[in-house]
Structures are given as structure tokens and as C-alpha cells.
Amino acid sequence: MSSKDVPPLQELAMQTLLRDENLIISSLGKLPPVFFLELFKQACERGLGNVLKKMVASWPFPRLPLGAMKKRNFFQIQEYILEEIDRVLIQKVRPREYKLEVLDLRSVGQSCSDVWSGPIDNWLPQTSSEAKEGGKQPLKVAVNLYLRNDPANKLFFLSQWAKKRKGLLEVYCYELQIWLPSLSDCKYFLECMNLHHIEVLGLYCLRKPAFLLNLNSYLGHMTNLRKLSLSNLHEESLVSPEERKHIISGFASQLLNMECLQKLHLDNTSFFQGHLHQLLGSLKTPLDDLAVTNCQVSDSDWYHLSKLPCVSQLKQLSLENIRLVYLSPEPLRVLLVKSASTLVSLSLEDCHMKARYLYAILPALSNCLQLTTFNFYGNQVSKNALKKLLRHTASLKHLSMELYPIPKDCYEDNGTLHMEYTGILCDELMDTLKAIRKPGRVYFGADRCHECNIRYIYNKTMMCKCRRIAD
Numbered sequence: 438m439s440s441k442d443v444p445p446l447q448e449l450a451m452q453t454l455l456r457d458e459n460l461i462i463s464s465l466g467k468l469p470p471v472f473f474l475e476l477f478k479q480a481c482e483r484g485l486g487n488v489l490k491k492m493v494a495s496w497p498f499p500r501l502p503l504g505a506m507k508k509r510n511f512f513q514i515q516e517y518i519l520e521e522i523d524r525v526l527i528q529k530v531r532p533r534e535y536k537l538e539v540l541d542l543r544s545v546g547q548s549c550s551d552v553w554s555g556p557i558d559n560w561l562p563q564t565s566s567e568a569k570e571g572g573k574q575p576l577k578v579a580v581n582l583y584l585r586n587d588p589a590n591k592l593f594f595l596s597q598w599a600k601k602r603k604g605l606l607e608v609y610c611y612e613l614q615i616w617l618p619s620l621s622d623c624k625y626f627l628e629c630m631n632l633h634h635i636e637v638l639g640l641y642c643l644r645k646p647a648f649l650l651n652l653n654s655y656l657g658h659m660t661n662l663r664k665l666s667l668s669n670l671h672e673e674s675l676v677s678p679e680e681r682k683h684i685i686s687g688f689a690s691q692l693l694n695m696e697c698l699q700k701l702h703l704d705n706t707s708f709f710q711g712h713l714h715q716l717l718g719s720l721k722t723p724l725d726d727l728a729v730t731n732c733q734v735s736d737s738d739w740y741h742l743s744k745l746p747c748v749s750q751l752k753q754l755s756l757e758n759i760r761l762v763y764l765s766p767e768p769l770r771v772l773l774v775k776s777a778s779t780l781v782s783l784s785l786e787d788c789h790m791k792a793r794y795l796y797a798i799l800p801a802l803s804n805c806l807q808l809t810t811f812n813f814y815g816n817q818v819s820k821n822a823l824k825k826l827l828r829h830t831a832s833l834k835h836l837s838m839e840l841y842p843i844p845k846d847c848y849e850d851n852g853t854l855h856m857e858y859t860g861i862l863c864d865e866l867m868d869t870l871k872a873i874r875k876p877g878r879v880y881f882g883a884d885r886c887h888e889c890n891i892r893y894i895y896n897k898t899m900m901c902k903c904r905r906i907a908d
């Protein structure tokens with residue numbers, strides 16, 4: 438047996454302990470923290486209910502990242518752990534070793550080893566040292582909530598638990614997503630948590646935009662919101678212009694209070710058409726990330742967009758699938774001039790831009806010196822126009838991801854791609870770029886397939902089946 442085959446001492450000790458549950462339980466107070474944590478993971482893996490309960494009752498760390506510990510038998514383990522935490526919560530005197538302050542049920546953004554307080558909890562209220570010494574501060578339960586019309590919502594127990602143990606535990610939600618909800622379901626959850634600490638809010642597939650009005654009283658408390666996403670917001674039944682105005686101005690008035698808001702994503706939200714500037718105009722602080730995608734934008738929305746105070750310091754701008762071809766290039770030029778010193782990511786994918794439009798924004802684009810990502814797929818420009826674009830990127834030294842459309846010269850009259858010509862022109866464009874500056878990762882993509890919506894990328898992906906058959 439070579440020295441390589443000998444398990445480390447810690448592993449040997451672990452194996453010995455795991456053979457005898459009583460031995461684990463009697464050693465709990467004497468284990469070093471790293472060993473304790475490893476043993477806890479092993480006990481979760483093996484579903485050792487008694488051991489888990491004893492370990493939780495003497496939890497020596499300020500955090501328990503339960504959401505990151507998803508295993509096959511997670512729900513059983515969760516039950517053991519929550520039962521034990523609840524038992525400790527209601528004890529008059531808690532075990533001496535027990536140090537738990539934050540129970541984190543979020544499954545993303547943390548790992549099993551995050552058992553110490555740190556930046557991961559910066560969004561939570563700090564526990565004062567007096568409260569720590571008293572040992573009776575309420576347990577903070579951190580969650581992300583995804584509300585769907587789902588009566589068996591797994592977090593349903595949480596709202597019941599919070600009500601039952603009021604004063605002993607407090608629920609804090611970091612990210613709240615609302616999908617197709619009924620207001621009564623939402624109320625049930627929203628009323629059991631501290632809305633003030635929510636940093637990310639997503640509103641998706643709201644069938645009735647009037648729901649936004651019902652949310653207003655809750656939105657008013659979300660003063661720490663940093664990111665707001667609205668997606669698939671359409672009118673299911675006809676809303677009168679006055680009613681629409683009323684709903685939008687009510688919603689916009691809540692945005693006024695969101696002084697921390699930095700990221701706003703509006704995707705496929707026809708409800709705001711013609712009122713976009715009203716919505717964005719209510720933001721008084723600059724955004725660093727704005728995405729207006731898959732929407733129809735009216736002339737007046739487009740005209741006002743570049744004049745709003747919230748777009749003066751953008752780091753990320755996405756206008757994917759906004760048909761810019763029908764809108765003036767001037768507002769986009771102004772937007773680029775305004776964000777020239779801050780913009781790092783720009784997506785103009787599927788904007789159906791033509792050469793004249795591109796030429797109007799090129800001088801402004803060439804001054805966005807911080808740009809690292811530029812997505813220009815899905816625009817109808819020729820090889821010559823693309824060469825002109827590449828020459829205007831000479832000073833963009835930080836570009837590391839560059840996505841350009843395959844020139845329109847490569848398409849046959851019936852819209853199919855001439856593969857040989859594509860190879861020749863893309864290689865030629867690449868040579869042009871190399872002569873100008875050091876390229877980042879550069880790809881040339883075709884228009885999306887009308888059947889499957891997939892985009893063929895030269896030298897990277899296969900042509901989709903529908904297009905191959907058509908060839």
C-alpha cells in the first residue's frame with residue numbers, strides 16, 4: 438500500500454464516527470468547525486435524522502445555508518432540520534453552543550460552506566452585539582420567493598411558520614418573482630415578510646395589468662429594490678385609455694420611491710407602449726442596466742427615452758428585437774453619447790438596422806471606449822457596411838465579445854444562405870478586423886430561422902434542420 442492510498446486522518450475519523458451515531462452525538466461539543474460542517478454534510482447525504490437534529494441543536498455557526506444543500510432526500514432532511522430549529526426557537530434557554538442567526542433557504546448565490554456571516558448577508562439587517570449577547574434575537578430566514586398559481590407551493594409552510602412564531606423568526610426575501618398570481622395568494626406571502634429588504638422583483642405573465650394597481654401598497658415598501666423586471670404584460674381584456682393611464686401612473690408613482698433601483702428590464706410588455714417615457718421618467722436616479730426588448734416602441738417613447746435622467750450613466754443597454762428601422766437613429770445616437778464613458782455592454786440584436794441607420798450612430802459608438810460586449814446580430818447590412826463598422830471599433834480596445842451579422846451579400850434571393858460565400862466574406866471581415874486591432878471573441882451569425890428561431894453561427898454551430906432541408 439503506497440502513502441497515496443492511505444486516507445487522510447480526518448477522513449478516517451469521519452468514517453469511524455459515521456459507523457456509530459451515539460459516538461457522533463456524544464462528540465458534538467468537541468468537534469473543530471471544519472470537521473463539524475463536513476460531518477453535517479455527510480449526515481445529510483445519509484439522511485441520519487437523529488444526528489442532524491442533534492447537530493442543529495448545537496449549531497456552532499451564525500448561518501445555515503440549507504437551500505444550498507439540495508440532495509436527493511432534501512425534503513426529508515429539511516423537515517428534520519426545521520423541526521429542530523423550531524424546537525430550539527421556543528426554548529426559554531437555548532443550548533450554549535447554538536449560534537444560529539440566519540437560516541438561508543435560497544438555492545442560488547451561496548454554497549454549503551457559507552456558514553459564516555459575510556457579504557452574502559449584507560442585504561439583511563445587522564444584529565446588534567447586545568442582541569447577540571442576549572441570545573434571543575429573532576432568527577432571520579432568508580428566501581427567494583417564486584409565486585405561481587400553485588396551491589402546493591413549497592414555501593407555503595414558511596408563511597404559516599412565520600405567523601405561528603411571530604417575534605421569534607423574521608422572513609426576509611431577497612428575490613421575489615410573481616408569475617400569473619391571484620392576488621389572494623400573493624397577499625398571503627407578502628404580508629408575512631419584510632418587503633423593505635427585497636432587492637430583486639420580477640413580474641411575469643400578468644394577465645390583468647390592473648394587478649399592478651393592487652401591488653402598489655406592497656411596492657411602496659420595497660424601497661431597497663435594485664432590479665425590476667417586467668415581462669409578458671399584455672391586456673387580456675380591453676382597457677380604456679383612461680384606465681391604462683391610471684394604472685401606469687399609479688405604478689410609476691411607486692417607482693418614484695425606489696431610489697436604489699439600478700436595473701430595469703422590460704420584455705414583451707405591449708401594455709406600456711406609448712407610456713414608456715412616463716414610466717421611465719419617474720425614475721430619479723441613474724440606471725446602470727436598461728433592457729427594453731421584444732416591445733413595440735412608439736415614436737414619442739423613443740424620442741423621450743434619450744432625454745430621461747435615468748439613462749445618463751448606463752453600463753448595460755439592450756434593445757433586442759426593437760424594430761429600430763421604423764424609428765429615428767438620433768435618440769440612439771444621443772443615448773450612446775450620454776453613456777460613452779460608462780457603457781460596457783450593448784445589444785442591438787435583431788433590431789433590423791440597415792446601413793444608413795448604422796452610419797448615423799457609428800461616431801457615437803466609436804467613443805464608447807469601455808465597451809466589452811457588442812451584439813449586432815440580426816441587422817441587415819452589407820459587407821462594406823460591416824467593414825466600416827469594424828473600422829469604427831479601432832479604439833474599442835476592451836471588446837472581448839463581438840457578435841456581427843453575416844453580411845446580407847451572402848443570402849440568395851430566396852433568403853437561403855450561400856455557405857461558400859459566407860465562409861469567404863466572414864474570413865475577409867476577420868482579416869479586416871485583425872488589421873485594425875486585436876479582436877476579442879468574434880462570431881458572425883445568420884438571421885434567425887423562421888421555423889425554429891435558431892440562429893446559425895459561422896464556424897460555431899450547425900445549420901438547423903429546417904434550413905438544411907430547405908437547401
Ligand SMILES: [Zn+2]
Pocket residue numbers: 886887888889890891901902903904
Ligand atoms: Zn430552423
